[in-house]
Amino acid sequence: MDTPHSTQPSIRDLLRLPPGGPADLAARPTDATPGFEGTKREALAEGADTGRELARLQERLYAASTAGDRRRLLLVLQGMDTSGKGGTVKHVVRYFNPAGCRIRAFKAPTEEERRHHFLWRVANALPQAGEIGIFDRSHYEDVLIARVHGLVPPPVWTRRYDEINAWERMLADDGVTFVKVFLHLGFDEQRQRLLARLDRPRKHWKFSPDDISERALWPGYQEAYADALARCGTEAAPWYLVPADRKWYRNWAVGRLLLEHLRDLDPQYPAGTFDAERTRAQLLAE
Amino acid sequence: MDTPHSTQPSIRDLLRLPPGGPADLAARPTDATPGFEGTKREALAEGADTGRELARLQERLYAASTAGDRRRLLLVLQGMDTSGKGGTVKHVVRYFNPAGCRIRAFKAPTEEERRHHFLWRVANALPQAGEIGIFDRSHYEDVLIARVHGLVPPPVWTRRYDEINAWERMLADDGVTFVKVFLHLGFDEQRQRLLARLDRPRKHWKFSPDDISERALWPGYQEAYADALARCGTEAAPWYLVPADRKWYRNWAVGRLLLEHLRDLDPQYPAGTFDAERTRAQLLAE
Structure with a gap:
């Protein structure tokens, strides 16, 4: 859906994977910049405008929740190691008032988490009404690493x-707007990023020999991703594929995706439930 | 304790309320700028430097936790309505990587929270090893509003x-560095801020007639605050009083407090547990 605010084509339409269709990842370039034809500098400048509008929309979303509006937004970030999930979180949160964000990075499940159904830990981390939720990895790991490693x-x-x-459908009906983003990284670009980490001793703590063994499983992961994107790209909660080799494009695209979704929600400030004039007089008469 | 990084006097020494001593709030100006003699513009410029160093220290704190360092920091913000708790959170979090922050605003306790001991809900919101925790209100409400309203x-x-x-002592022993900040706002400044909210219809959702009735209880709150600051200002977890009439000073001071505490923690990047040269060769030989 287009909005009166925008003269650009909808980034959602460009990046949305067709619900139910096969996701042919190999055919999709990882270094493309769909929907953006300018320079990196122009993308950064536009990002600042996007940020201001996102901040205003978030405030309205939160304000509306104080009057009973149950709507909230959940950004789900998935992608291979070094695809920039953490960097995207860092970038995106700058736009928002962090007090209204619920951010969660999911790692290997704890012993307690493993004793529950796989959706238990994500259900506990959901945004509440008026909030922006951000997942760095998610319940999708349970059809990705769990499948590739035969867990x-x-x-x-x-x-x-x-x-x-079924779960996402239920949440969408309850007011959750899903923005599920697959950060599509190239095999060569991952090598460059891993080498860059090795070059910087201060980044070694981010590195594990597992990163190399995981990389050897690349084809299995791509297959698991393609299935997850195809089978779980639904009308209620579609998947967006963001080419992720260029960090500035990735940030621009995720910002625009959030903007288009929040514009559509169009949350409204609730009216005050008090007499502003009378209250002002009270304060001045103290 | 002074640090080699700083030529300025320690802001902690200036703002710390003497443990156990009486906190004579009326005698402490709310519009002062202890430790800072420059202009607002200079404070903002210094804030940018502080931000960069805080970001580096946070990364090191987080990195250290991946090698077993249990330390974490908890910023507790308390103050009267409109004293700027939310604004401080928003400002402070800009410095950090939000993915490593655990932010929680405490409102009136839910039914479930009321069924537990008053420390239950705060215990559930604590930062984990390597994280920065930020509380907008806290367990102190249970000796503030609970006392003033006779709950x-x-x-x-x-x-x-x-x-x-006892609880804070136990957590300090377990690696929690408390930075408890009382935002000390003037009675007149609060009136100005409430009037400003009334002047802007878009801020009306933040306003409640309760704000006026709470304001009438100002003396009771000041007494309850004075007691809480005196009785719970301990060696393990002292209170800092930040004059809060000037927002730019409040932001500057809280940033400096965090900086001094994190510098003292001096977290270190862990060494890699792998052979970087061999790993590089592996990647290049693919």
Whole structure:
């Protein structure tokens, strides 16, 4: 849907993966910049404008929640190691008032988390009414790493796609706007990023020999991603594919995606439930 | 303690309320700028430097936690309505990587929270190892509003001071560095801020007639604050009084307090647990 605010084509339309269709990842370039034809400098400048509007929209979303509006937004970030999930969180949160954000990075499940259904830990981290939620990894790991490493038998991960769809549908009906983003990184670009980490001793703590063994499983991950994107790209919660080799484009695109979704929500300031004139007189008469 | 980084007097020494001593709030100006003699513009410029160093220190704190360092920092913000708790959170978080921050604003306790001990909900919101925690209001409400409004009988709130001290001591021993900040706002400045909200219809959702009735209880709150600051200003977790009439000073001072505490922690990047040369060769040989 287009909005009166924008003269640009909808970035949602450009980046949305067709619900249910196959996600042919190999055919999609990782260094493209769909929807943006300017320079990196222009993208950064536009990002500042986007930021100001996002901040205003977030305040209205939060304000509306104080009058009973249950709507909230959940940004889900998925992508291979070094695809920039953490960097995107850092960038995106700058736009918002962090007090109204619920940010969660999901790592290997704890012992307690493993004792619950896989959706339990994400359900506990959801944004509340009026909030912006941000997931760095998510319940999708349970059909990605869990599948590639065979952490659960195939019948278990196979049924998870439907479980995810049903759960997301239920939340969408309850006011959650999903913005699910796959950061599509190139195999060569990942090598460059891993080498860059190795070159900087201060980045070594971010590095694990697992990063190399995980990289060897690249084809399996791409296949698992393609399935997750195809099977869980629904009308209620579509997937967006953001080419991620260029960090500035990735930031620009995620900012625009958030902007278009929040504009559509068009949250409104509630009217005050008091007599402003009388209250002003009270304060002045003290 | 002074640090080699700083040529300025320690802001902690200037703002710390003497442990156990009486906190004579009326004698402390709310529009002062202790420790800072420059202009607002200079404070903002210094804030940018502070921000860069805070970001570096936070990364080191987080990195150290990946190698078992349990330390974390908890900023506790208390103050009267409109004293700028939310504004301070917004400002402070800009410095940090939000993914490593655990931010929580405490409102009137929910039904579930009321069924637990008053420390339950704050205990659930604590920063984990390597994180920066930020509380907008806190367990101190249970000796402030709870006392002023008589929500619990005096024997209950009276024993809470010792309970808070024992709990904070235990957490300090477990690696939590407390930075407890009282934003000291003037009665007249609060009137100005409330009037400013009334002047802007878009701010009306932030306004409640309760703000006026709470304001009428100002003396009771000041007394309750003075007691909380005196009784719970301990060696393990002292209170800092930040004059809060000037927003730019408040932001500057809280930034400096965080900086001095994090410098003292002096967290270190852990060494990599792998052979960087061999890993580089592996990547290049693919």
